[in-house]
Amino acid sequence: MTGNTAPSQADARRTVISVDAMGGDAGPAVVVAGIAKSASKNPDIGFLLHGPAEELEPLVARRKTLKGRVEIRDARDVVTMEDKPSQVMRNGKGTSMWSALESVRSGEADGVVSCGNTGALMALSMLRLRKLPGVNRPAIAILWPSRNPQGFNVMLDVGADVRADAEDLLQYALMGTSYIRNSMDLPCPRVGLLNVGTEEHKGRAELKEAYALISQNAEKANFEFVGFVEGSDIPGDIADVIVTDGFTGNVAIKTGEGTASLLRSAIREAFEYSILSRLAALLAYTSLSRLAKRIDPRRVNGGVFLGLNGTVVKSHGGADATGVSAAVKLAFLLAEQGFAEKLAARVASAVELAQDDATSADADAPGDSETGSTN
Amino acid sequence: MTGNTAPSQADARRTVISVDAMGGDAGPAVVVAGIAKSASKNPDIGFLLHGPAEELEPLVARRKTLKGRVEIRDARDVVTMEDKPSQVMRNGKGTSMWSALESVRSGEADGVVSCGNTGALMALSMLRLRKLPGVNRPAIAILWPSRNPQGFNVMLDVGADVRADAEDLLQYALMGTSYIRNSMDLPCPRVGLLNVGTEEHKGRAELKEAYALISQNAEKANFEFVGFVEGSDIPGDIADVIVTDGFTGNVAIKTGEGTASLLRSAIREAFEYSILSRLAALLAYTSLSRLAKRIDPRRVNGGVFLGLNGTVVKSHGGADATGVSAAVKLAFLLAEQGFAEKLAARVASAVELAQDDATSADADAPGDSETGSTN
Known part of the structure; x- marks a missing residue:
């Protein structure tokens, strides 16, 4: 795992949202653009961003507004839209989706946002966060x-x-x-x-x-x-x-x-x-x-998973930066409350x-x- | 039953559509306005109109375009939107809906249009026209x-x-x-x-x-x-x-x-x-x-009932004259073919x-x- 400044250390008051950078139709660049949009509007938000570090680092570095607000968590594998939920539950440990949920489970993040495969996200959420x-x-x-x-x-x-x-x-x-x-x-x-x-x-x-x-x-x-x-x-x-x-x-x-x-x-x-x-x-x-x-x-944009130990927001797979930002905002508001x-x-x-x-x-x-x- | 000139006698080439005048949200005046619209556009269409004769006669008489094109079939009862299909099957014999279907069953009409209760219309259609x-x-x-x-x-x-x-x-x-x-x-x-x-x-x-x-x-x-x-x-x-x-x-x-x-x-x-x-x-x-x-x-406007011995078109309950006319047109086209x-x-x-x-x-x-x- 690679990391730069951890947002929770940089500012204790920040609400940390865990974001699965992969699995959206348009790739991680759009997700990073979306969290940059959220970061510029909302100073109280920090991010844990999950996906291949070498892909995410240059994308994050390019956005000044994300400086000191994002910690990248390296995850090599990606859940695709075609993957069956049962397969992902068995073999998904190295995926960005799994890693993103893990941050909520461990208490490091206050909510998670993913643009990925809905069935897999629900299956992994039930497996890792457990039902209420x-x-x-x-x-x-x-x-x-x-x-x-x-x-x-x-x-x-x-x-x-x-x-x-x-x-x-x-x-x-x-x-x-x-x-x-x-x-x-x-x-x-x-x-x-x-x-x-x-x-x-x-x-x-x-x-x-x-x-x-x-x-x-x-x-x-x-x-x-x-x-x-x-x-x-x-x-x-x-x-x-x-x-x-x-x-x-x-x-x-x-x-x-x-x-x-x-x-x-x-x-x-x-x-x-x-x-x-x-x-x-x-x-x-x-x-x-x-x-x-x-x-x-x-x-x-954003379907909320209800009935789990933790806040999971599913963004539309085809979401653009505005859509991702709306999903992040929803996760933030629910976490704040x-x-x-x-x-x-x-x-x-x-x-x-x-x-x-x-x-x-x-x-x-x-x-x-x-x-x-x-x- | 009261009748003026039977459309089938007036013009042998006409396609006869049986119309339930009652049961729509806006009452029979809108249904009569709808068939008048159809009659003025399409010279090859004639109507059997079912409902209380004393209500329908003045409505029809007021429309010049309907002269010699409509035969009124007196039916005293009305199926309401609240009636249960099972009740209508047992006690619906005197209704305009039953009467309208009967004209198709007997071969006098080539199709039927009703704005009434969908469940009752399907139940009566199955009872009177029978499934294929x-x-x-x-x-x-x-x-x-x-x-x-x-x-x-x-x-x-x-x-x-x-x-x-x-x-x-x-x-x-x-x-x-x-x-x-x-x-x-x-x-x-x-x-x-x-x-x-x-x-x-x-x-x-x-x-x-x-x-x-x-x-x-x-x-x-x-x-x-x-x-x-x-x-x-x-x-x-x-x-x-x-x-x-x-x-x-x-x-x-x-x-x-x-x-x-x-x-x-x-x-x-x-x-x-x-x-x-x-x-x-x-x-x-x-x-x-x-x-x-x-x-x-x-x-x-117009849901078609498929799988019956006869063409039944259900118009939207809230249809206006344009909507009723569209449903009549659909019944006409299907009958023609x-x-x-x-x-x-x-x-x-x-x-x-x-x-x-x-x-x-x-x-x-x-x-x-x-x-x-x-x-």
Whole structure:
């Protein structure tokens, strides 16, 4: 392992983010450009950067803003997008992804960001960081642009696991509400369970079971359950947290992204159609820039892995410097707020609740008094 | 039943579309406005209109273009959006929806259009029109805007049934390719199976089984199987037909619709932001109109029920006159092309194929020679 000035020594107040430099579609140069962007905006952040030292050193040296802010951790191997998670779990010890997670596990870093293979990152995260006690399936949560006042909804799971039973969906509701409380100012978030219709009789059997379970726990866990919601409510304003299994969630967000991307192309084509429309675009420049900024997918880059001992942010594989910087910012904010600890406490209290329910008929027993807190 | 001039008597060449006037969100006035729009554009179309006669007669009388083109069939009851399909199957005999389907069953009409309750419409369609021999689960197919040269992809199932096993998914591939051949000029459509990734090892077990089954049948059934596709490929250009179960498909299209609708609002807001941006919008008027037309969801209104003895088109419940007219046009085109018969032949040949496969190891037996035809 090679290192220059360790950021934690250089400035004790800095929050250290561990970054996997490899595995993104555009290579490590874009990742380094992204952390440089973050470093110039945020003086309280330091980095542990994982990957082949001889590749990373010149990239880092070229960025003045990174001087004294980055420690490079040499890792020779790279997890590719084609690698199977099971292979990476067996043979991935020399990879930058493994090394990046190790820094969180050891306590050297407060969170980790990777642009790499999602399945492998989740598998390694579970292997090295371990699941929180009481969590069966961790989930990936994302922010999705919405009509709500806060501008975004939280949706989970968007691809950690293709299955989810009723118990898992309840845990997603608990973890999702904890996440949105920590990323936005929402004391009592509204939770919706994704289905093909809002009527109670619709959908698959496990969804009806989950409906009952989430409904029972809403008051104690201090969220509002709005019942079944539909795909159109993911960008809507009737729920703040959308709960679903990782198969449905993954297909839904990719469909939404693809449709948004098609629309952006259509906007561009409409204004490049003729000389006259190009002129109109010039005159509409401010309006179009405002629109472009509002619908820029890079602004909300970063899926957060929930249910682990540590904060893991998965950046989009095709992210550019702006996207990487957004993912770093998210990891920083969650680390600053001690989100991992708050989430652990929330899940632990839910486990206690379930045990209380099983052993006592009195839901208002004194031991429950802390469980309504808005962590 | 009340009637004025029967369209089939007035003009023998007319294609008769049976229309359920009730059940749409905006009531029968919008449906009548929609068929009036169709009638004025297309002289070869006649209508059987189902609903309370005293409500429909003045609405029809007010439209000169409908004179002699519409026969009203009195039906007192209405299927609401809240009615359960099972209730409607038991007690729905007096409804406009039942009556509208009956006209197709009796051969008086060549296709049916309804804006009503999707679940009830599918249940009644299965009850009254019956499934095609060899079809286990009928499916709802829609056209989705895409980057393909034809501008649209076919996606199914988008909500007929929340489950689909491997055999069902194969039938969806066969029905979807038949549909796209009849609605666009595509002799050898590309079929993709929706999953959370394109690698063969990903996804649920039934999808891997369906992968093998569809792959085996591609050549004989004259389509190209491109393998697993992701949500982002639904509006993309790597497949023409996207096959999935009705739960996933329904969530995906509603997410796409919701996201597109959010983007349309953002475009509007961007150009209404200030006096200057309103002025820019004025100057960009032609470009914006071109864009609005391209992304207008009403242009492709209409889910087609595949796998039944007869053509059933489900219009969006919230459709306006333009939307209803688009659904009528779709029903007309499919009826003109004898689509229901072609689809029946296609499914029958697939059943034969499967039987051949089971009884003979020789896939090139003479009896197979017709099955590659592009119906």
